[in-house]
Amino acid sequence: MVDYHTKGIPKDSRTGLWAPTFQFGDWLDPTAPPERPDLPATHPMFVANTWLCNITKTLWKIAVVLQDQDGIREWEAATLTLTSEWQSKYILPTASSLTTRLGATEPPKILTQDTQTAYSLALNFGLLSEDLIKPAINRLHHLVINNNYHLSTGFAGTPELLHAICASPSSPLSLEENLNSISLAYKVLLGPRTPPSWLYPVTMGATTIWERWDAVKPDGRVNTSGMTSLNHYAYGSVGKWIFETVGGIKMRYLEGKDGGLTFIFNPIPNPEHGITWSEMVYNSPKGIVACNWKYESDGQKMVIEIALPGNCEGEVMMLGQPLKRIGAV
Structure with a gap:
């Protein structure tokens, strides 16, 4: 893992972030053109850099578990540096002063990538300052509700979405807000019956998880855009949330x-x-x-x-x- 981080990832010499290169990113995001899954709403480099911050933090945690003092110092410093560069690149310059103004119709944007995937990754990976966590949760909720409780996430965002909607127990939400967050997550999981949603395939007779949200069209025809496996793990990653929240x-x-x-x-x-x-x-x-x-x-x-x-x-x-x-x- 260390070799991959230090030798396998091309990095920008100035920031330490991932140097621009092809990325699968939020692959098969349902908002992307069917024939161009490499053009999701969330820029692939955002996904790459957000994950780079996360795996760097993971290496720091591993060093702590191993009681590797040199590793702790190295990866703690790398984590803090990368997180700062990430924040400079992807948090809107006015975000720190943003509040929901009186009469505003929606929570303000926090990130340059204003998508369900972007907010889910940023929240779950702990990349936002404390004062931006609640505004980011509010913005994510708005994006979900405004999309009629449907997902707009691909392979990268889907595993993280419900966790981010619910926020963590340490998030600055009141008990009522936490309850509303959990209710919203359940509504996304069990509410919609049209694509993109988890239960649309069930209405079409599916007994497995599909590679595309609409691998089979409502008229029963298979999606002609390709990548239409009818037994694919990616969107089944919601199982973790189900095991933890329903299973307990x-x-x-x-x-x-x-x-x-x-x-x-x-x-x-x-x-x-x-x-x-x-x-x-x-x-x-x-x-x-x-x-x-x-x-x-x-x-x-x-x-x-x-x-x-x-x-x-x-x-x-x-x-x-x-x-x-x-x-x-």
Whole structure:
């Protein structure tokens, strides 16, 4: 990974960002011309540079886990430098002073790339200053709602979209805003039945994930633009969000803890779309982890049953707020 970063990526000598070159970027973005998937709404170099920042930060985290002091210093410095260059290049010059003005019809733009993919990557990879996180979330929500809850993401943006819509528990959103964010994510996942959406293929009889959002057209004809695999992983990457939010199991590395792993149990129901119970079993590196839950709307009560291996611990949460630690101590 280090060799790829230092030797395999052509970099701009001045900024350290990725030097302009062909990139697949947000491949098969549904807004791109069908015959030109290399022309998505989000510039491919934005995707490349955003991922470059993310993998650099990942190398910093790896150095921390390995207690590699030289590596920590090297990759921390590289992360901070690249993030600063990224911010200078892609955050609008007026973003730091932007607020939603009285009477404004929509949240202001924050990034030069004003797309679902751009905001999702920037938010999930932690590239925005704290004062821009909430405006960026608001802008992303606006783009999703304005698109009638349909996706406009390709291979790069789709895995990140629902996570970014929901924001993280540490985001500067109120409880009501967090609830609205989660509701919006569920609406994107389970609401639309026309392309581009996850459930459109189901209406067409699909039992697998397609390579294109509209690999089969509403009239039953196969899309003639090519790249129409009817069994493709890319858009199935939403499974991670489903496992964590519906299934309720998240695995996290815990710095400084023997064994390194902990489990977060934070299932979130959505009665609007009939998500009121789930049973999930995960064969984790530590052993079998299970989370069964049921939401009883009449009594506003939620029952959760959890199983953990004896060699680890976890934390039960509700809407990101800690309730109880469980397991080995």
